[in-house]
Amino acid sequence: MRYIDPIILEKANTWLTPTFDTETQHTIKELIAYDSETLEDSFYKNLEFGTGGMRGIMGVGDNRINKYTLGKNTQGLSNYLKKSFPSEDLKIAIAYDCRHNSKELAKVVSDVFSANRIKVFLFSDLRPTPELSFAVRYLNCHCGIVLTASHNPPEYNGYKVYWQDGGQLVPPQDEAIIAEINALEYADIKFEANEEFIQFIDEEVDAPFSEASLKNGSFHTSKEAKDNLKIVFTSLHGTSITMIPRVLEKAGYKNLSIVEAQAEPNGDFPTVVSPNPEEPEALKMALELAEKEKADIVIGTDPDCDRLGIAVRNPQGTMVLLNGNQAMIIKTHFLLEQWKKAGKLNGKQFVGSTIVSTPMIQKIVEAFGVTYMEGLTGFKWIAKMIKDFPELTLIGGGEESFGYMVGDFVRDKDAVTATLLSCEIAAQKKAEGSSIYMYLQEIYKEFGHYQEKLISMVKKGKSGAEEIQEILKTYRNNPPTEIAGSSVICIEDYKTSLSKNLLNGSSSAIQIPKSNVLIFYTEDGSKIAVRPSGTEPKIKFYISVNGKNEEGLQEKIAAIIQDLNIH
Structure with missing residues (x-):
């Protein structure tokens, strides 16, 4: 047997007490006896809340998604809610995606809330994440939970927490809730459900959500333009199949071809290497169907339906995948044009983006005389902008990782409404004798050419996490003075909150x-x-370059990648 760190062993032994079920105890004993490496990874830290809630590999241990880690989260959240709203009847909305154990874990979470005498609205079957964000406000809930790991591999699941405003938790509230969770022992979790407090929901939220999506994502497209647009759609085995075809049909789009082999929800995601619309491979079957159907646009969504990938035809008739920044540029510019045409721009609107997204968005937004706001990675920060600036109306918000929200009726990225918006743009441009691709080129011509590239380096486990921190430490302590032959003139360090002008x-x-x-x-x-x-x-490198025209930009990106050695 390999050496086991005594601290790891001590933590594992606590899971061998009667607080935990016999199956869990048996699995722990097996890991201690035969798999010390997995044991270490299961216990070396507690799962933490990140940019998209809490995500992790399913299994036993403090660093895994299971009924005990999620039960502890839920008990801590229940305690926090009771302290925050002492005189109110508490209400929670809960949704889940297509992943293995999502339905069962959603019921566990519901049971714990109900055991704490908190009213639960639980979707009867899988639903898109944006619908949960909508449901929180629509049902006047204090909080919302969705069980999802978004586009992570099949072995993952996760737990996203939404607050009263429909946005995900942000500091300092998240830290206060984490403190409440950490103060608990696993034995403190109330698992015994009080079924009187659990109410199943479906159409009573589905209908108003789809209507709100139609209202926010439709822009006076003619029936003829809609009839002439050929759409191919894939849900990549995820939740979007429950809502996107419905919304497109209601909007009047009849020429919709669905990739049937990927239409059934399946947590194994059997037809793709990764259910991530950022990956070109994920849209392979949709692109093949598009050629067969001579489609104008391809749309694919991730498992919880908050992000979407788009492919459109270039002037040569070839399908081209848009990256997240390009899709955001097109949607934002179109929305601003529509608001301007309608005479609704009066200085009281804003567009939200993130610090790692294309700088081109700021140029476009400010050219329309609209306020531009920038936050950290993650849509919870755009949701926070809506809450912090109630005097301003959100036109749209996006980030480079294929997420977009239209208006503020959903307070998270929303692939349902963004899909409808994308089809509206495609239909209108085709009716004008143009296309989405040509529309993007027109925007580049006006604002300059920007190109971006994301490099993600996978670093798994405890050693990987340490390596990531070491890389960042090196960049922080010994920053480059030039990159690809161009001098570094400014360094922003968001850990120290300092921007240094090197000039x-x-x-x-x-x-x-x-x-x-x-x-x-x-x-x-x-x-x-x-x-x-x-x-x-993963550690991620976001590269953005620009010029008066497209020439030389790819070479510039390649030179940066080579210089930083981040292949």
Whole structure:
């Protein structure tokens, strides 16, 4: 037997007490006897809340998703809610996706809330994450939970927490809830359900959510334009199949072809390597169907239906995948045009984005005379903008990782409404004798060409987490003075909240919350951001370059990748 750290062994032994069921105890004993490596990874830390809630591999242990870690979260959250709203009848909405154990874990979470005499509205079957965000406000809930691991591999699951405003938890509230959770022992969890407090929901939320999506995502597209648009859609075995075809049909889009082999929800995601619309491979079957059907646009969503990938035809008739920044540019510009045409721009609107997304968004937004706001990675920060600036109306918000929200009726990224919006743009542009691809080129012509590239380096387990921290430490302590031959002129360190101007030696404070992110700006206008993923064992490098035209931009990105050695 391999050496086991005594601290790890002590933590594992606590899971051999009568608090835990016999199956859990048996699995722990097996790990102690035969698999010390998995044992260490299961117990070396507690699962933490990241940019998209809490995600982890399913299994036994403090660093795994299971009934005990989620039960403890839920008990701590119940205690916090009772302290926060002492005189109110508490209400919670709960949804879940297609992943293994999602339905069972959603019931466990519901049971714990109900045991604490908190009213639970539990969706009777899987639903998109944006519908949960909508349901929190629609049902006047104090909180919402969705069981999902978004686009992570099949062995993962997760737990996202939403507050009264329909947005995910942000500091300092998340820290207060975590403190409440950490103060508990597993024996403190109330698992015995009080079924009187659990109410199943479906159509009573489905109908108003689909109507709200139609209202926010439709822009006076003619029936003829809709009839002439050929759409291919894939849910990648996820939850979007429950809502997107319904919304598109209600909107009047008849030429919809669904990738049937990927239409059935399945937590194994059997037809793809990864159910991530950021990965070109994930849309392979949809692209093949598009060629067969001579489709104009391909749309694929991730398992919990908050992100979407888009492919459109270029002037040569070839299907081209848009990256998240390009999709955000198109949607934002179109929305701003629509608001301007309707005479609704009066200085009281804003568009939200993130520090790792394309700088081009700011140029576009400000050209329309609209306020631009930027936050950390994750839509919880855009939701916080809505809450912090009630005098301003959100037109739209996006980030480079294929997420977009239209308006503020959902307070998280929403692939349902963003899919409808994308089809509206495609239909209108085709009716004008143009296309989404040509529309993007027109925007580039006006604002300059920007190109972005994301490099993700996978670093798994405890050693991987340590390696990620070491990489960031090296960049922080020994920052590059030039990248790909261009001098670094500014460094933003979001951990210290300092922006350093290397041209004049001055420093200024960064006004958004602290985060383990570094951004380097170079003399030629390039921007390179480095951060650890908040949901996966990865360190991410976000590269943005720009120029008057497209020529040489890919070469510039390649030179940056080579110089930083981040292949």
